Amino acid sequence: MARSVTTRRKTVNTLAAWAIGLLIFFPILWTILTSFKTEAQAINDPPLFFFFDWTLENYAVVQERSNYMRYLWNSVIIAGGSTVLGLIIAVPAAWSMAFVPSKRTKDILMWMLSTKMLPAVGVLYPIYLVFIELGLLDTRVGLTIVLMLINLPIIVWMLYTYFKEIPGEILEAARMDGATLKEEILYILTPMAIPGIASTLLLNIILAWNEAFWTLNLTAAKAAPLTAFIASYSSPEGLFYAKLSAASTMAIAPILILGWFSQKQLVRGLTFGAVK
Amino acid sequence: MATQHSRSAARFMMAPAVILLLGWMLIPLTMTLMFSFKKYLPLRGGDLGWVGFDNYVRFVSSSAFWPSVQTTLIIVGGVLLITIIFGVLLSILLDQPMWGQGIVRILVIAPFFVMPTVSALVWKNMFMDPVNGLFAHLWKAFGAQPIEWLSDLSLFSIILIVSWQWLPFATLILLTAIQSLDSEQLEAAEMDGAPPLSRFAFIILPHLSRAITIVVLIQTIFLLAIFAEIFVTTSGAFGTRTLTYLIYQRVLESQNVGLGSAGGVYAIILANIVAIFLMRIVGKNLDT
Numbered sequence: 001m002a003r004s005v006t007t008r009r010k011t012v013n014t015l016a017a018w019a020i021g022l023l024i025f026f027p028i029l030w031t032i033l034t035s036f037k038t039e040a041q042a043i044n045d046p047p048l049f050f051f052f053d054w055t056l057e058n059y060a061v062v063q064e065r066s067n068y069m070r071y072l073w074n075s076v077i078i079a080g081g082s083t084v085l086g087l088i089i090a091v092p093a094a095w096s097m098a099f100v101p102s103k104r105t106k107d108i109l110m111w112m113l114s115t116k117m118l119p120a121v122g123v124l125y126p127i128y129l130v131f132i133e134l135g136l137l138d139t140r141v142g143l144t145i146v147l148m149l150i151n152l153p154i155i156v157w158m159l160y161t162y163f164k165e166i167p168g169e170i171l172e173a174a175r176m177d178g179a180t181l182k183e184e185i186l187y188i189l190t191p192m193a194i195p196g197i198a199s200t201l202l203l204n205i206i207l208a209w210n211e212a213f214w215t216l217n218l219t220a221a222k223a224a225p226l227t228a229f230i231a232s233y234s235s236p237e238g239l240f241y242a243k244l245s246a247a248s249t250m251a252i253a254p255i256l257i258l259g260w261f262s263q264k265q266l267v268r269g270l271t272f273g274a275v276k
Numbered sequence: 277m278a279t280q281h282s283r284s285a286a287r288f289m290m291a292p293a294v295i296l297l298l299g300w301m302l303i304p305l306t307m308t309l310m311f312s313f314k315k316y317l318p319l320r321g322g323d324l325g326w327v328g329f330d331n332y333v334r335f336v337s338s339s340a341f342w343p344s345v346q347t348t349l350i351i352v353g354g355v356l357l358i359t360i361i362f363g364v365l366l367s368i369l370l371d372q373p374m375w376g377q378g379i380v381r382i383l384v385i386a387p388f389f390v391m392p393t394v395s396a397l398v399w400k401n402m403f404m405d406p407v408n409g410l411f412a413h414l415w416k417a418f419g420a421q422p423i424e425w426l427s428d429l430s431l432f433s434i435i436l437i438v439s440w441q442w443l444p445f446a447t448l449i450l451l452t453a454i455q456s457l458d459s460e461q462l463e464a465a466e467m468d469g470a471p472p473l474s475r476f477a478f479i480i481l482p483h484l485s486r487a488i489t490i491v492v493l494i495q496t497i498f499l500l501a502i503f504a505e506i507f508v509t510t511s512g513a514f515g516t517r518t519l520t521y522l523i524y525q526r527v528l529e530s531q532n533v534g535l536g537s538a539g540g541v542y543a544i545i546l547a548n549i550v551a552i553f554l555m556r557i558v559g560k561n562l563d564t
Contacts, residue, residue: 006373014374020366021383024443028386030410031398043408045416093293096286106562108294110555115301117551119501121523122540123304125311125533130303149300156293181282210391212504217528227504230393234400234508241402248394259389260382266445267452274490274561275449 028252035059035245042241058246066229068247075225075251077140078215079208082147083201086155089148091197094159095189099168109160113272116153120213131218138220146218147208154207154269155200161273162196199265202258209255226251305544311537319531331538335526343515344522347431351518352499354435355442356492362439363446363491364484368476370447371454381451388444392504399437400426400509430514438505442498446491453487454480486557493554500547519543 022029034042036054044052062068097105127146128137136142166189174188212227219228230251233244259266267275312331315324335341370381387395403410404425412422425433457480465475501520510516512525523543527536 010373013372017369017374017380021380025383025386045413089292092289096289100282100286115297117547119543119547121520122544125527126304126307212392227391227393231508252390255389267449271490272558274558275487
């Protein structure tokens with residue numbers, strides 16, 4: 001009796017959850033489907049779901065007309081570069097805050113967090129001006145630096161919460177056994193820190209890849225990443241749904257895949273360790 | 277047990293991050309503050325000298341100001357309401373035993389990873405377009421007149437798009453919080469005959485209150501700054517000009533830097549008010 005009730009409940013739960021999950025996912029599914037249609041099929045009424053002539057034509061057209069690869073490459077360089085640069089700067093900082101805490105460590109962490117709260121639009125013109133002065137406008141270097149800076153607080157925080165979980169006793173034991181600082185970092189800390197660093201890397205690539213304020217305002221043609229490329233579809237000519245879908249699918253696919261790997265880290269990273 | 281030596285090493289290791297963030301914060305902030313007290317029109321005469329609090333007064337008294345505050349509040353409030361209510365319900369549902377939980381989770385979280393320009397354009401064209409959009413097809417199928425979503429229901433449409441992007445975030449965090457709830461407590465309540473609704477109101481909801489507060493604060497900070505969603509859908513037309521967008525227009529479109537910077541200072545103050553509450557919670561967590 002009890003068992004049949006739970007099975008029924010489980011069935012109801014499953015049906016409800018799948019229905020809602022598919023509903024929420026539907027816009028993405030629809031975009032992916034549309035990217036394989038012809039432009040005429042894309043706006044067909046009634047809408048075509050699975051039974052249409054699947055074609056890869058749009059992907060070829062998008063690449064040919066707009067030089068899609070260049071935008072993709074810009075995104076890869078800017079997102080990857082800003083994350084790696086951020087890690088290089090943040091790892092020593094987070095390491096020292098986690099293992100050699102002082103009275104001011106907490107204040108420094110909180111202050112770093114507060115810089116993340118600064119609304120971008122409030123400093124738009126100064127940054128714009130500095131970029132013009134330094135010749136950084138519409139360059140990948142400039143954008144890489146800005147994205148590194150806006151994500152640096154998150155990187156430091158995430159690393160800090162991970163490093164905090166490494167038990168200090170292990171370090172002390174190593175020191176007792178006569179390990180030097182270099183050996184301590186190389187053989188004990190690094191292996192234990194790698195999972196945390198990897199998660200931080202993953203989440204920050206996602207954040208940098210999707211950043212759409214600075215990438216839209218500080219780039220034109222040369223350094224524009226995918227966010228800006230997609231935005232250029234907001235004033236299109238002629239039929240473009242299938243091409244928009246193909247471009248969108250290519251822009252989100254790599255991040256969707258990375259994102260599914262980083263669900264757990266997402267919570268920790270975006271709540272600054274307040275929810276784990 | 278840190279020695280003097282390791283302390284100075286620690287300080288040295290922290291220095292690059294601290295100096296960079298200090299520069300990133302102080303330099304532009306000082307410039308924004310300075311511009312806000314100047315009449316500064318880069319394309320029409322450049323720096324025209326100090327004007328005191330003129331820009332601050334003019335920004336607030338311009339006819340666009342109060343509507344933009346109202347728009348901002350409606351969008352932020354609307355998105356918060358939708359994402360929290362549905363986030364709580366969805367996280368409770370996802371916490372139940374079911375088949376294919378992992379896959380459903382992935383489906384629900386996916387929108388968060390879609391870049392803002394993509395989600396805004398996909399919704400604008402493929403769903404909300406009054407001629408070829410999916411909603412228009414749906415409305416016509418029922419013999420109704422298709423809705424001009426982004427002009428007639430512009431605010432609702434933006435709220436819908438942004439909620440779709442942020443619902444996964446709220447759900448994911450609330451789900452994480454629910455999973456930390458002691459299931460024995462719920463079972464005990466069930467055995468004592470507490471109906472589902474009271475179990476929800478007296479056990480689940482209080483347990484979630486901290487997570488909900490965090491979601492509200494973090495989302496508020498991000499939502500106050502939404503830009504791309506408005507940029508590619510309405511460009512601020514049809515009553516969708518938020519405070520952020522108004523400042524952007526003053527600064528980059530009409531190149532009135534003084535006025536825009538005064539607006540920027542208002543935005544910074546507003547964000548800081550929210551930030552203080554968030555930091556208090558995060559800071560408390562840091563002690564434990």
